[in-house]
Amino acid sequence: MARRFDKRDFGRLAESIKSDLDQRQDRRKDLEKQWKEVDRQVEMKPAPREKRPGTDWMPEMELPLQAQALEVLTADARRLLFPREKEWFRCHAKSTDEYLRAVESTLLVSGDEEATPITPDQADLNALTQAILAHFHGQYDFRAAVDCLNTQAFKYGTFVGHVRWAKREVFSNDYRGTFRSREEIPILVPGDIKNTYLDTSAQMVAREGMMIAPSVIRVYRQKLTDLKMAAKSRDTQTMSGGWMPGNVSKLQTEDGHVQLMEYEGDCVIPRSGKDAFLPNCIVTLAMGSNLQVVRYRENPYPFRLFLTGVYHLENLGPYGVSPLMKGVPIQMAASEAFNRTMQAQILETEPPIWCDPNDQYWKAQGGPQIEPRALWMSLTKPEPVRIGNASSLFDVYLGLLKQYEELTGVSSPRLGAQTKSHQTAFAIDQEMVRGQARTVDYTSCFTETLVSFLQMELSMLRKGMGETSVFIPQYAGYVDVNRTHIPEQAFIEVYGSSSPIERREQEQKEFQALQMLMELDPQIVEMGGRPLDLDYIRRDILRRANPALDLEAYLSQEQPVEQPVEQPLPPGVAPAPQGIPGAPQIDPGLFLSA
Numbered sequence: 001m002a003r004r005f006d007k008r009d010f011g012r013l014a015e016s017i018k019s020d021l022d023q024r025q026d027r028r029k030d031l032e033k034q035w036k037e038v039d040r041q042v043e044m045k046p047a048p049r050e051k052r053p054g055t056d057w058m059p060e061m062e063l064p065l066q067a068q069a070l071e072v073l074t075a076d077a078r079r080l081l082f083p084r085e086k087e088w089f090r091c092h093a094k095s096t097d098e099y100l101r102a103v104e105s106t107l108l109v110s111g112d113e114e115a116t117p118i119t120p121d122q123a124d125l126n127a128l129t130q131a132i133l134a135h136f137h138g139q140y141d142f143r144a145a146v147d148c149l150n151t152q153a154f155k156y157g158t159f160v161g162h163v164r165w166a167k168r169e170v171f172s173n174d175y176r177g178t179f180r181s182r183e184e185i186p187i188l189v190p191g192d193i194k195n196t197y198l199d200t201s202a203q204m205v206a207r208e209g210m211m212i213a214p215s216v217i218r219v220y221r222q223k224l225t226d227l228k229m230a231a232k233s234r235d236t237q238t239m240s241g242g243w244m245p246g247n248v249s250k251l252q253t254e255d256g257h258v259q260l261m262e263y264e265g266d267c268v269i270p271r272s273g274k275d276a277f278l279p280n281c282i283v284t285l286a287m288g289s290n291l292q293v294v295r296y297r298e299n300p301y302p303f304r305l306f307l308t309g310v311y312h313l314e315n316l317g318p319y320g321v322s323p324l325m326k327g328v329p330i331q332m333a334a335s336e337a338f339n340r341t342m343q344a345q346i347l348e349t350e351p352p353i354w355c356d357p358n359d360q361y362w363k364a365q366g367g368p369q370i371e372p373r374a375l376w377m378s379l380t381k382p383e384p385v386r387i388g389n390a391s392s393l394f395d396v397y398l399g400l401l402k403q404y405e406e407l408t409g410v411s412s413p414r415l416g417a418q419t420k421s422h423q424t425a426f427a428i429d430q431e432m433v434r435g436q437a438r439t440v441d442y443t444s445c446f447t448e449t450l451v452s453f454l455q456m457e458l459s460m461l462r463k464g465m466g467e468t469s470v471f472i473p474q475y476a477g478y479v480d481v482n483r484t485h486i487p488e489q490a491f492i493e494v495y496g497s498s499s500p501i502e503r504r505e506q507e508q509k510e511f512q513a514l515q516m517l518m519e520l521d522p523q524i525v526e527m528g529g530r531p532l533d534l535d536y537i538r539r540d541i542l543r544r545a546n547p548a549l550d551l552e553a554y555l556s557q558e559q560p561v562e563q564p565v566e567q568p569l570p571p572g573v574a575p576a577p578q579g580i581p582g583a584p585q586i587d588p589g590l591f592l593s594a
Contacts, residue, residue, distance in 0.1 A: 009269050009276065010293040014285050016270060017263045021217050024197040031319060035156050035194060038324050041066040041331050042155065059342045063335045065401075066324050069410040070154055073323065076414070076436055077150045080443040081450070082143055083497040089454065090495070091129040093487035095122060102484045103128070127474045129490050132461065132481060133454060135470035139185050140166075146450070148190030153311040153442070157322035158198075160191035160216075161307040163456050165239060165464065183468070186460045188453055191306070195219050198308060198318035199265070213280075214318070215265025216306045221257045231294070242282070242297035251286055251294070259287040260294075264304060280304075301459055309449050311442060323408040323438075330407060334400040341397055344388030351384040409438050447494040454492045462486040 040047070044067060046060040082088050093099075103120055120128070145161070152159035166187045199214035231248040233241030251258055263283045269276040280302070284295035299305065310320025353370065355362040361378040362368065368382045376382070405411050414436065465483040472479055517532060525531045 005269070005276070009271075010296075012271070013267060013269045013283065014291045014293050016268065017217070017261065017283060017285060018287070018291055020215075020263075021197060021219070021261060024200060024217065027200055028197075028319065032194065034325050034328065037328050038066065038155050038322075041328065042070055042324070043067075047332070047335075057346070059339050059346075061335065061339055061342075063331065063338060065331050065334060065404050066327060069327065069404075069408045070151065070324060072410050072414050073154045073408075073439060074147055074150050076439045077154075077443050077446070078143065078147055079497060080436075080440060081146065081446070081496040086497075087130070087134075088494065088496050089130070089133075089450070090493050091126050091133070092491040092493075093122075093125040093129045094489040094491075095125050096488065099125075099487055124474075125487065127472055128479070128481070128485060129458075129487055131470050131472040131479075132485065133457060135468070136185050136457070136461070140187055142188065145188045145190050149307075149309075149449075150446070152190070152193055153309065153320075153446075154322050155324050156193050157311050157320035157325055158193050158318070159307075159309055160193050160196045160198075161453075162189040162191050162218075163187075163305050163307065163453060163460070164189060165460070183466065184464065186457050186464075188307075191218065196306075200317060212266045212268070213304075215263060215267075216304070216308070218262045218264075220260055220262070222260055224251060224253050224256055224258050227251070227258060227260075227294075236296055236298050237300065239297060239300065242295045244294055244296070247286070247292050247294045250292075251288060253288065261285045261287055264299070264306060300463070301456070303456055303459070305456075307449055307453060309446065323410075327404055327408055330400055330404045334397060334404060337393060337397040337400055340388070341390055341393040344390040344393055347387045348390055351386060353382045354385055355382040356380040409436070443496065447496060450494045451492050454494070455490075458486060458490060458492075462488075 041062060044062045044064055046062045049060065100120070103125065149159040149161050164187065165184045166189075167184055195218060197217040197219070199216070201214075228248055231243035231245050234243060234245075235241035261284070263285070265280070267278040267281055267283060269278065280299045282295075282297040282299055282305075283293060286292055286294045308318070310318075311322045313320050350370065353368050355368055355378070357363065359378050359380045361376070362380070362382075368374070368376060368378075462483055465481075465486065467480065467482045469478045469480050471477070514537070521532050
């Protein structure tokens with residue numbers, strides 16, 4: 001880049017990116033206010049109120065409606081995406097001749113004594129690709145990273161993640177098997193949408209002319225010491241390079257941290273003549289006393305390294321809406337109604353008392369003392385002042401709870417409660433399924449994001465994967481693999497747990513198909529076909545019911561006793577008569593031998 005651009009070009013680029021950031025920040029000010037209010041309600045911090053004399057006794061409590069909804073939605077999304085003890089995606093690798101030769105010559109399964117070579121077929125290649133991806137997911141808490149994306153979607157309506165290479169020792173505090181020192185792995189890093197600014201410009205699709213792709217701007221803070229230690233490689237073609245040590249050394253800070261801004265996407269450097277177009281690049285700016293570029297890289301991959309998505313779109317912008325954003329006013333009203341109900345209840349149990357100021361007894365006592373067995377020697381009777389109606393306020397509170405339940409879909413059965421007495425288990429299950437309908441729809445759309453990540457992961461491994469050992473369950477052994485074992489193309493399907501209704505329908509279809517096969521099996525065998533493997537069917541049914549079952553304990557180890565085959569009698573010989581039960585039997589061979 002130094003040969004093509006000078007300092008003035010990078011200065012113009014920095015000013016252009018900073019101007020773009022200012023516009024994006026200004027356009028979403030109202031949206032950030034909503035996010036801030038959602039955070040306050042989830043943290044259950046009471047809303048700030050004006051303190052007036054005589055209001056210290058009033059209760060201030062924030063209800064847990066938003067926090068409960070977020071917990072339930074995130075837990076349901078995780079259960080729908082990642083079934084326990086089961087696979088949640090499958091791969092179908094494209095097997096070219098070159099790929100088969102590379103895999104066939106190096107695919108060895110490690111055994112107890114020596115490695116066993118394998119001649120792979122299509123099923124082996126699919127299992128190998130899937131095992132490699134699953135291996136790298138197990139090197140860090142991948143499912144927790146996906147949980148963070150779902151949490152952002154349910155809270156802010158928009159999620160953002162960053163795909164990047166990371167050194168394995170960063171995660172060394174979590175033991176997940178044997179790993180090489182300083183091994184680099186592709187990971188999914190949950191981003192913070194509050195510090196990430198998406199492109200709000202209108203994007204034209206299927207139109208004439210060259211279109212600049214959407215960009216992403218991320219703002220973050222980093223220690224200046226770490227920044228100077230990392231600024232070593234100048235190579236703009238690598239993800240770890242592109243640094244400008246001269247500009248980094250000039251950075252100064254008061255608290256030891258520097259504010260950075262990272263721009264990823266297509267850049268345009270304004271010039272007096274023809275503007276310079278920089279496609280698919282990553283530019284890092286330091287925002288201190290003066291704005292300057294400290295890093296420039298060209299993305300070696302044809303895709304953006306950011307993953308973004310929404311829960312629900314209401315307009316053509318890049319930001320979505322969420323159940324918690326829509327639940328903000330109901331949460332505020334419900335909290336206010338609940339606090340008012342408690343205030344009214346307190347006034348009912350400890351009401352204000354009116355007494356005659358001309359009564360000398362009350363004047364001497366300083367007013368009536370409200371306590372059990374109190375003795376008043378006054379000439380006038382004190383009168384309690386009734387303020388508020390706790391039962392009416394409580395009805396308002398219950399109505400707001402019902403409205404929040406209908407808005408978010410987080411009903412009592414999803415929280416583990418039974419809404420009606422004398423309900424059957426099927427009715428409760430159906431009620432839960434209906435409540436999960438919107439979450440099921442969201443997770444079905446989110447699977448496309450996971451497919452994109454897995455494809456990005458394969459592309460990154462194809463370029464930068466080193467020698468590693470992965471466990472393949474189909475082989476019950478480890479296989480040493482490298483980048484040559486990654487297929488050029490692979491179709492990836494993310495199916496997760498599917499929805500509860502779809503799962504039950506699938507199980508019903510499989511049971512009906514099995515019944516039909518059992519009825520046709522004798523005819524198929526009679527016509528020379530292969531019989532059903534009943535042992536495998538039994539094992540599969542038990543495995544589906546509970547993967548943790550000891551199958552061998554359920555299946556008998558004894559071989560069935562073969563019944564003797566009766567020999568046909570010679571022509572003209574009648575079969576021997578059957579004896580009477582309990583009577584002695586005579587061997588007909590005795591008479592024949594005589």
